[in-house]
Amino acid sequence: MKQPSPTVAFPQGNDVARRRYLEDTGSRRFRRAVRDFIRRRPLGTIGAVIILVMIFAAAFADVVAPYDPREGEFTGLPLPPSLDHFLGTDPFGRDVFSRLLYGARTALLVGFVSSLVGSTVGLALGVIGAYFGGRIDEVIQRLMDVLISFPLIVIAIAVVAALGPGTGNVIVAVTIPVIPRVARVVRSSGLAVVRMPYIEAARSVGVQAPRIMFRHMVPNVFAPYLILLTAFLGQAILLEASLSFLGLGVVEPEPAWGLMLRGQGMAFLEQAPWLAIAPGVAISLAVFGFNLFGDSLRDALDPRLRTA
Amino acid sequence: MIAYVIGRLLLMIPTLLGVASLTFVIMRVVPGDVVALRYSQSGSAPQEVIDRERALLGLDRPLHEQYLDFMSGILRLDFGRSLWTDQPVATEIGSRFGISFELAIIAALIATSLAVPLGVLAAVKQDTWIDYAIRVFSIGGLAMPSFWLGIMTILLLVVVFRWAPPLIFRPLWEDPAANLGQLIWPALTVGYRYSAVATRMTRSSVLEVLREDYVRTARAKGLREVLVIVRHALRNSLLPVVTVISLEFAFLFGGLVVTEQVFNVNGLGKLIVDAVAHRDYPLVQALVLIFAFVFVFVNFLVDLLYGVLDPRIRYT
Numbered sequence: 001m002k003q004p005s006p007t008v009a010f011p012q013g014n015d016v017a018r019r020r021y022l023e024d025t026g027s028r029r030f031r032r033a034v035r036d037f038i039r040r041r042p043l044g045t046i047g048a049v050i051i052l053v054m055i056f057a058a059a060f061a062d063v064v065a066p067y068d069p070r071e072g073e074f075t076g077l078p079l080p081p082s083l084d085h086f087l088g089t090d091p092f093g094r095d096v097f098s099r100l101l102y103g104a105r106t107a108l109l110v111g112f113v114s115s116l117v118g119s120t121v122g123l124a125l126g127v128i129g130a131y132f133g134g135r136i137d138e139v140i141q142r143l144m145d146v147l148i149s150f151p152l153i154v155i156a157i158a159v160v161a162a163l164g165p166g167t168g169n170v171i172v173a174v175t176i177p178v179i180p181r182v183a184r185v186v187r188s189s190g191l192a193v194v195r196m197p198y199i200e201a202a203r204s205v206g207v208q209a210p211r212i213m214f215r216h217m218v219p220n221v222f223a224p225y226l227i228l229l230t231a232f233l234g235q236a237i238l239l240e241a242s243l244s245f246l247g248l249g250v251v252e253p254e255p256a257w258g259l260m261l262r263g264q265g266m267a268f269l270e271q272a273p274w275l276a277i278a279p280g281v282a283i284s285l286a287v288f289g290f291n292l293f294g295d296s297l298r299d300a301l302d303p304r305l306r307t308a
Numbered sequence: 309m310i311a312y313v314i315g316r317l318l319l320m321i322p323t324l325l326g327v328a329s330l331t332f333v334i335m336r337v338v339p340g341d342v343v344a345l346r347y348s349q350s351g352s353a354p355q356e357v358i359d360r361e362r363a364l365l366g367l368d369r370p371l372h373e374q375y376l377d378f379m380s381g382i383l384r385l386d387f388g389r390s391l392w393t394d395q396p397v398a399t400e401i402g403s404r405f406g407i408s409f410e411l412a413i414i415a416a417l418i419a420t421s422l423a424v425p426l427g428v429l430a431a432v433k434q435d436t437w438i439d440y441a442i443r444v445f446s447i448g449g450l451a452m453p454s455f456w457l458g459i460m461t462i463l464l465l466v467v468v469f470r471w472a473p474p475l476i477f478r479p480l481w482e483d484p485a486a487n488l489g490q491l492i493w494p495a496l497t498v499g500y501r502y503s504a505v506a507t508r509m510t511r512s513s514v515l516e517v518l519r520e521d522y523v524r525t526a527r528a529k530g531l532r533e534v535l536v537i538v539r540h541a542l543r544n545s546l547l548p549v550v551t552v553i554s555l556e557f558a559f560l561f562g563g564l565v566v567t568e569q570v571f572n573v574n575g576l577g578k579l580i581v582d583a584v585a586h587r588d589y590p591l592v593q594a595l596v597l598i599f600a601f602v603f604v605f606v607n608f609l610v611d612l613l614y615g616v617l618d619p620r621i622r623y624t
Binding site: 043143146149153158234246291 | 444
């Protein structure tokens with residue numbers, strides 16, 4: 001059985017490897033880690049490539065997209081894929097391919113911001129709970145219980161109903177469910193860290209609580225945090241698509257993949273299947289990429305941690 | 309053991325009361341109420357009429373009174389009447405509950421019967437093309453939005469089989485064949501995603517157990533590989549698998565909103581979207597409470613099941 005070896009670990013008892021490790025500068029070490037990742041984790045590399053392509057599409061949508069994503073020449077009927085419109089047009093004459101490219105912006109924006117903010121708040125709550133324990137931990141835990149047993153979609157519907165649809169509010173709606181899920185995992189890792197002698201040592205020399213948490217606890221629960229962060233990136237993109245599809249997310253004429261499936265995608269299902277197929281493939285590919293990459297990252301960082 | 313069960317059941321109470329209170333607050337914060345929405349559809353109405361209607365529904369009473377009413381209602385298991393249809397909330401939910409429940413059960417059956425064999429196979433053939441294929445299949449299930457998969461299924465059925473989406477729902481006890489024919493497609497699209505989650509868990513759990521000493525011992529004494537896998541590896545790796553399958557089941561209950569929308573299935577998911585849209589406070593509150601209860605209760609059952617599956621686990 002092949003045992004995956006950690007990408008950067010101090011190779012013990014091997015002089016050549018140790019010397020090479022010590023001679024390595026930061027950038028060289030990083031390049032070696034990347035090369036290792038590519039060789040050992042082909043699926044993860046595919047994921048990384050998909051993510052990079054998506055980031056590229058989002059960043060250079062202005063240059064790459066052949067048409068304006070928000071306005072088109074009104075034709076009344078969607079046009080099938082042709083040389084002019086490589087993925088056809090929607091009933092408003094907007095180029096589907098251009099809308100897909102700009103849609104990557106929306107997806108990445110919502111995905112990155114909400115999983116980053118949600119995971120970081122969860123990290124803070126988890127570390128605080130694990131460090132203080134007792135009543136503070138109990139209160140945080142019960143709060144997380146409430147949030148986690150609250151149906152995801154209801155949170156989203158409520159946020160959007162209260163604040164109105166729009167990209168910013170979708171981010172809020174997608175962020176909230178991430179928090180309790182990260183907080184729980186971080187807390188359970190943190191409980192093990194808190195018992196470590198170095199925490200006691202820090203406390204006994206009079207280091208203040210915030211500093212202990214930030215300098216000693218956070219770095220030691222960083223692996224699960226990073227893993228969950230990547231895992232939720234894909235989930236956040238999916239959730240954004242579902243919300244936009246339900247009419248609770250991004251609003252027209254903003255280009256978003258879930259929104260493209262809504263209405264037109266369904267109404268013209270038989271006459272213009274490309275309207276429904278293209279955005280769905282885009283969503284699936286994006287989430288697929290993030291999941292593949294996240295999976296391999298998990299294997300590389302912590303083979304014992306399981307996330308479904 | 310009994311003390312543990314009672315303790316766990318008592319712990320559910322603050323969680324559920326928290327969920328109920330949060331729902332109450334959220335629904336009042338969301339702008340608009342049922343009366344305003346009703347009249348916004350039929351044009352404008354004089355202010356007195358709107359006020360009278362609000363008073364009739366009790367919406368003009370101070371918030372703390374409404375809150376206490378709602379809370380005491382929960383204790384008596386009386387959720388009141390829907391503000392939109394004036395039917396008792398219990399009736400509204402009762403007629404939909406069965407559909408969602410059946411859908412979730414079929415999906416769970418599909419998922420389990422796919423996930424366990426695939427997960428074991430992937431683990432046994434780790435890092436071969438079989439493993440890669442199964443992993444890609446399951447990550448694909450996680451990546452494809454189930455509503456889009458639903459749309460594609462409909463597209464396929466309509467174009468290839470000239471299938472027409474059913475207009476009325478047939479209950480299981482009236483016409484089992486027609487009922488299954490209606491629910492099998494949404495169940496399949498949901499079940500695929502569901503199976504993906506479970507397959508991944510089975511794979512990693514079996515992989516972990518395969519490294520154990522007793523597996524090596526079983527092999528060393530010459531036991532047939534099939535028996536090693538089924539009796540020793542699979543049995544000992546069931547715990548996390550059962551956990552995800554159960555938790556996912558609880559999640560399905562509150563998470564089928566979009567799939568029900570696509571397939572036009574009249575379940576709880578559609579009901580809650582409508583209820584929120586109508587600002588039907590009693591109905592929303594009851595539905596959220598049910599979802600939360602199912603979630604908390606399944607969690608509790610899973611913890612109890614641990615003791616059955618692994619006798620080493622003691623409850624204190």
